Amino acid sequence: MNAVSEAPRIWVTTILFASTALAALILVPLYGFLVGYHWYQWLAFAVYGALCGLSITAGYHRLWSHRTYEAHWSLRLLFALFGAAALQNSVLVWSSGHRRHHRHVDDNDHDPYSARRGFWFSHIGWMLREYPSGQENFDNAKDLQRDKIVMWQHNHYIPITLAMNLGLTFLLGWATGDIIGMLLLAGVLRIVVNHHTTFFINSLAHIWGRRPYTDENTARDNDLLAFFTFGEGYHNYHHIFQTDYRNGIRWYHWDPTKWLIRTASWLGLARNLKTVPDMRIQRAMLTMQFKRAEQKLQQSSHKDSWRQLLEKEAQQFSEALGEWKELQSRRYENARERLLARWESAAIRTRVKELEYSLKMQRKRLQIMMEQFHLCPATA
């Protein structure tokens, strides 16, 4: 027996997850077959589900856990209410645990949902027993304890959750004339979908997908998962740059959470949206690409002829980074001493843009080189 199976069971969560899942699998289709659902019940399921999902991603996650932007109290209240409706515990408990997940990612003793303990554990198992790794400790959430809305939600979590789940769905059902149908779709099915889409970020997004920015942890980028999780599937990016309010950084990345935060900032409800400088992102991507090129080269039959070219590229990369670091420190120093002339600031910005572009080109060159390692010897 290991410590994992000996940990005492938490009956509240076990019964909650089991009963909602069973009801969604049996009662929801049965009622649909016997009585049928109306379009407005499906609409309530979708709108309610989106409000709860986005309150977790934009509120619990990107606002409270990572402080990637600041939000007006009205938006925080909305997130606190619909986040409670998603039935994933209070902001304080969720965010404090999530900060531990980032800090100790993949460490089986300290990451509350370490993916190295397997799919089941990281998906849902971690909430079913009192594991030492899951112990609550709010020392890492002093800032959240100063947020009045967070503490109000934490201290009144049960009544708020009951009102937002049972109360609201009951009211919607009563107003539309079918209480049971509404409870089943906008209540039960919505909760189960909300639960498992969030849980997939801790399980699947640490197992399945690509790692373009870092391979120092298990987090992955996965477009399909991003589609079902309001953009949270770009988890490899998120783990290396957790202070960025975006998870999908390209315009074509499916990240409704990012779009919501940006819209809120246009409306004056959010501000100080934080992003990571493009140069740092390029640096991470190129570092990974050099690592992969090196591994691939080991298997190539034309190893020696490519080696020289690769080393030349690596040299160029480190020179570009050196220049970028120098430009950064010049900019900070001048700004501190208030010496930065406008033309010089513009010149630094232009040079940084040029460096970003040169790294982008280098990534393309490396890509082409890697495809040719096996095919032929280097010619240049």
Ligand SMILES: [Zn+2]
């Ligand atoms: Zn996170």
Ligand SMILES: [Zn+2]
């Ligand atoms: Zn993670």
